[in-house]
Amino acid sequence: MREAAFAKQNKDKWLKFENVLRNNIQVSPDELSSLYVEITDHLSYAQTFYPGSNTLRYLNGLSVLAHQKIYKNKRESRSRFITFYTQEFPLFFSKYHRQLLISFLTFALFALVGAFSAATDGNFVRLILGDGYVNMTLENIEKGDPMAVYKQIGEMNMFLGITINNIRVALLAFSFGVFFSLGTLFILMRNAIMIGSFQYFFYDQGMLWESARTIWIHGTIEISVIIVAGAAGLVFGNGILFPGTYSRMQSFVRGAKDGLKILISTIPFFIIAGFLEGFVTRHTEMPDWLAILIIGGSLFLILYYYVIYPIKLKKKHERIHTI
Incomplete structure (x- = not known):
């Protein structure tokens, strides 16, 4: 209309x-x-x-x-929290799918760069992941438990530590948007290269499937919402770069608010990812079908909430206001 x-x-x-x-x-x-x-x-x-x-x-x-x-x-209604996540945010986020796509493509590109670099330079993985991690993982592979790193500390400590760290990364991806979006792209690039080189390392050791079925139990949600946080940073940065009809300060504030709203949406998902990494990923003995079910369900949850559902809500509102 x-x-x-x-x-x-x-x-x-x-x-x-x-x-x-x-x-x-x-x-x-x-x-x-x-x-x-x-x-x-x-x-x-x-x-x-x-x-x-x-x-x-x-x-x-x-x-x-x-x-x-x-x-x-x-006092604000208690249902406000539910309304934000089920109605307000998804409709709001539908207008920022372009930034989400840019964030995803950036991450995918540099993940490939990380894998390619690891394949062509034998020292690249050690440069990115560190000698300590690489040596420990090689020892675990020799012992027949390549994913033993996820069993080294208690469930609750890992859950809290991982969740806090992931939220920290998301905050960096968002706040670095203040550097005209380039800072956000840098955070995405750094994490993507790490993921790409990490996966190639296990491929090179003949452990690609074993690593993928394990780390993507929590990594599907974890990496996805880091990409969403990247979109938040791009919204923030673009508010500075492209003020449109607003003054630059108004556009800056608007971009910061919109980006922060996107960032807030990721917090429950980071908690879920932290829970999975702390309590579920460590069970490397679980059957493949269960791991695939968790990974597939996680992927569907992310795609539905951040892509499919916002589009459905947008179309619904268009129909209502066209009548």
């Missing part, structure tokens, strides 16, 4: 709501609640389809005014 048609279709509701707020007109709680829900719904729609428009700025101002008036002394 064109912006003008969208505004014409809904302006009476907007003006009525604004009049109620500015003039303290008494209306029934149900009517007030209904108007507020519609306004926030329209705001989400405008954020997706009319970024940078006058309509978006007007609705955003109206929403802020409503929040100040209605919720000034009211």
Whole structure:
């Protein structure tokens, strides 16, 4: 729907709501609640389809005014957390799929670079992973337990340590976006080269399947949300590079807020990945079918939440507002 048609279709509701707020007109709680829900719904729609428009700025101002008036002394609903993850964020994220694709392609490219470098330079793996890790893994392979590294510390300690470290990497990927997105690309490149060389190392030792079925139990979600965090950093950086109709400072703040929202979405997934690495990956004796089931389920979860579901929500909102 064109912006003008969208505004014409809904302006009476907007003006009525604004009049109620500015003039303290008494209306029934149900009517007030209904108007507020519609306004926030329209705001989400405008954020997706009319970024940078006058309509978006007007609705955003109206929403802020409503929040100040209605919720000034009211505790945020407990369902807000659920709504953010099930409705607000997926619809919001649908407009940033291009950044997600760039982040993914960057990671995939440099993972291949890492594998190629490891294949052509015998010392490259040691340079990237360190002599200590390589020597330890070679010893584990000789002992018949190549994935023993995942069994060296207790489940809870590994879970907490890995989760905190992964969130730290995601924060770096996001915050380095301030360097005009190049910092984010560097973080993605560094981690991708590490993954590529790591997998080639096991391939070279004849352990590709054994390593893949083990590390991707947790790595599917872990690496995927690092890529999502990379998209957050690109959103942040692009806010500085491409202000559009905003001032550069406004665009900077907007990019930072949007990127941070994307980053926040990854936290539950990092917790899941940390749990899998701490409590599940260590069971290298599990049958292949179970490992494949976990990896496949993890991949579907990520693809559905960050790609398929946002597209479905966007199309649903388009249909609703076209009627």
